[in-house]
Amino acid sequence: xxxxxxxxxxxxxxxxxxxxxxxxGYEVVKSADGRAGLELxxxxxxxxxxxxxxxxGISGLEVLRRLRRQSEVPVIMLTARDAVTDKVTGLDxxxxxxxxxxxxxxxxxxxxxxxxxxxxxxxxxxxxFGPLVMDIxxxxxxxxxxxxxxxxxxxxxxxALMENPGIVLSRETLMDRVWGYNFVGETNLVDVYIxxxxxxxxxxxxxxxxxxxxxxxxxxxxxxxxxxxxx
Ligand code: CA
Numbered sequence: 001x002x003x004x005x006x007x008x009x010x011x012x013x014x015x016x017x018x019x020x021x022x023x024x025g026y027e028v029v030k031s032a033d034g035r036a037g038l039e040l041x042x043x044x045x046x047x048x049x050x051x052x053x054x055x056x057g058i059s060g061l062e063v064l065r066r067l068r069r070q071s072e073v074p075v076i077m078l079t080a081r082d083a084v085t086d087k088v089t090g091l092d093x094x095x096x097x098x099x100x101x102x103x104x105x106x107x108x109x110x111x112x113x114x115x116x117x118x119x120x121x122x123x124x125x126x127x128x129f130g131p132l133v134m135d136i137x138x139x140x141x142x143x144x145x146x147x148x149x150x151x152x153x154x155x156x157x158x159x160a161l162m163e164n165p166g167i168v169l170s171r172e173t174l175m176d177r178v179w180g181y182n183f184v185g186e187t188n189l190v191d192v193y194i195x196x197x198x199x200x201x202x203x204x205x206x207x208x209x210x211x212x213x214x215x216x217x218x219x220x221x222x223x224x225x226x227x228x229x230x231x
Pocket of ligand 1: 052
């Protein structure tokens, strides 16, 4: 069972997140205080740390700074909306990701899975879904055994989808992933790149893998009935 440390002083958020993560099969240890959270994190044994920034005792950023002296455990910061400075500082200090409050549990779970996969990526730098195989270390993608030539952005976009198969990712999430949190641009840029990606994959395989969820975003999922076309 994977063990997550949750450092969060808002009892409602902490309870809710604990409940949902436990439901998903994670073991959760909670701390409502920066100093106590740091002590727990330093003892080790966690697969991931969820770290609020505004904490009593010492701030989440300070917890992160001290923790990084001795630990490479994946850390996802929980930040307030518009706290851009905190996000930048957190990432500079070695946070793996951040998520802005209020967040949906699906989004948090997706971020956690991604962070945990990245942690294990050195051992297993390949992702696969249906006919798609992505080698992260070599930066290559194959569909039905045929190489698919992708640009850096297209590769990052497909990687985000392949790291979260079956999970609907919003345009905003994909923007953050591929263009960065401080990129200012229209989210329809995502639609444009999804189109490129679909076209390049379609040349190699007839299976439709990237689905549009209208008004929400995109998901990597095989359409029902596609499998019967395999022959
Ligand atoms: Ca707080």
